[in-house]
Amino acid sequence: MPSVIRTAKNILYNILFVAGQTLIPVLPRRLVVGLARVCGRIAAALPLHVTRVADSNLRLVMPELSMGQRRTIIRTSFSSLALTLLDLFWLSVSSGKRLRDVVDLDPSMGAVLREGPMVCLTAHYGNWEILGHLLPLHGYPMTSISSSTGSPALDRRLNALRGRHGQVIASRRGAARVLLGTLRRGEKVGLLLDQNTRPDQGGAFLEFFGKPVPVSLLPATLAIHTGTPVSVGFCIPDLKTGRYRAYSRVVLDDHEIARLQPDQTTEVAQRILKEFEHQISSRPEFWLWSYKRWKHVPPTHELSSFPFYAKPYPPRRAISR
Numbered sequence: 617m618p619s620v621i622r623t624a625k626n627i628l629y630n631i632l633f634v635a636g637q638t639l640i641p642v643l644p645r646r647l648v649v650g651l652a653r654v655c656g657r658i659a660a661a662l663p664l665h666v667t668r669v670a671d672s673n674l675r676l677v678m679p680e681l682s683m684g685q686r687r688t689i690i691r692t693s694f695s696s697l698a699l700t701l702l703d704l705f706w707l708s709v710s711s712g713k714r715l716r717d718v719v720d721l722d723p724s725m726g727a728v729l730r731e732g733p734m735v736c737l738t739a740h741y742g743n744w745e746i747l748g749h750l751l752p753l754h755g756y757p758m759t760s761i762s763s764s765t766g767s768p769a770l771d772r773r774l775n776a777l778r779g780r781h782g783q784v785i786a787s788r789r790g791a792a793r794v795l796l797g798t799l800r801r802g803e804k805v806g807l808l809l810d811q812n813t814r815p816d817q818g819g820a821f822l823e824f825f826g827k828p829v830p831v832s833l834l835p836a837t838l839a840i841h842t843g844t845p846v847s848v849g850f851c852i853p854d855l856k857t858g859r860y861r862a863y864s865r866v867v868l869d870d871h872e873i874a875r876l877q878p879d880q881t882t883e884v885a886q887r888i889l890k891e892f893e894h895q896i897s898s899r900p901e902f903w904l905w906s907y908k909r910w911k912h913v914p915p916t917h918e919l920s921s922f923p924f925y926a927k928p929y930p931p932r933r934a935i936s937r
Contacts, residue, residue: 626767633773640705645718648706649699649858656695660687670694670905672923677825678900692901695855700743707746708777712753715781719746719851722863728847729754733799735839735846736864739810739892740904742852743860745778748806750851750862752782759784759798760806761791792834799842807835809888812911814929821914822886825893827922830912830929836884840876845869846884848891852902867891 640648660667670690674681681689707714721729728736729751736751736758738744751758762778762785764771775785783806786794795805813819813832821828839846849864867888868876876884896903910922912929919926 622766626770629765629767630770630773633770636702636705637708637773637777640702641709643706645706645858648702649855652699652702653695653855655698656691656693659694659698660691666906669908669923669925672925673905673907673909674900676827676910676923677896689901690905692855693903693905696742696853696902697904697906699853699855699858700745703743704745704777707749708780712749712781715746715749715753718858719750719860719862721750722861724863724865725750725849727866728804728849728864729756731756731802733802733842733844734804735799735835735844736804736806737809737835737846737848737867737888738806738850739808739895740907741810741892741895742850742902744808744851746851746860747849747862748778748783749781751804751806757782757784757798757803758806759786759795759803761786761788761795763788792838795834795838796842799838799844805835805838807832809835809885810892810907810909812909814912816930820882820885821912822882822889824889824909827910828914828917829889829909831885831889833881833885835888836881837878839868839873839884840878840881843870843874845873846888848888848895850895850902852899865891 667690670693671686674686674689728734736747738747748758748760760778760783762771762775765774779785798805809832811832812830814830815821818834819830819832822831835846838844845866846868847864847866849862851860851862853860868884908925910926913919913922913926914929919928
């Protein structure tokens with residue numbers, strides 16, 4: 617029965633994807649933006665599991681906020697996510713013209729829009745999908761890693777959209793080798809670093825808003841091993857006009873990275889997390905609060921001090937073995 621349900625879900629998702637790819641691009645910009653706002657309001661008002669997750673995360677990170685303030689942030693976060701998903705389709709036409717028309721490049725992007733290798737990092741913040749298009753669109757090749765949705769057909773469709781302006785999408789399997797080759801060719805890699813990568817998957821527990829979270833050490837390892845600078849970048853929407861502003865900051869330049877040793881990967885990863893903390897604290901409404909970021913709790917911490925969805929790591933059944 618689970619396989620039947622999974623197959624049915626995959627078929628439904630593919631149908632919705634094709635429908636979105638067909639219908640969304642023909643809509644006027646104002647309608648797309650308005651639809652995103654409406655979706656955000658509806659989702660935030662319903663007793664959904666993702667709404668509960670978002671509220672629990674906000675209580676952890678910003679306990680001083682009132683219920684009304686949390687609801688406002690959650691509503692905007694959901695609207696931002698909705699616009700990101702809608703724009704995956706709406707920006708897929710016109711050979712990059714729409715992308716150029718709605719995205720304003722902050723002068724800080726000049727540090728990234730240049731020749732040479734770079735480890736470009738971002739988070740589930742604002743429209744992270746757009747960042748993967750900007751560099752190839754301006755003539756700077758970039759390779760990114762994508763996770764599987766569980767549906768090969770949907771994966772192919774998604775990656776075709778993500779690669780329409782020249783971004784190379786690689787599989788997680790063998791990702792380190794692919795990214796290493798990319799940097800050695802003098803090109804850029806783009807990665808999301810606010811995902812749960814457990815120690816058994818090559819990650820490490822580091823501090824994020826005062827609590828441990830599992831973080832991938834791959835970006836830091838690649839940067840130190842190749843002597844490549846590291847940047848963080850974000851693209852935030854104006855949910856009234858539908859325009860975006862993209863900006864970036866070099867966290868470790870060529871000189872700083874050259875002084876680091878291979879055993880300093882956790883130090884680099886922690887520094888990047890601090891950059892994310894600063895960005896999220898300054899504009900919390902654009903982070904994906906519905907993501908279960910504090911899902912895994914190491915044995916050194918009390919489970920009761922984490923959000924309701926948190927689980928002990930490693931799982932107790934694994935410990936008993």
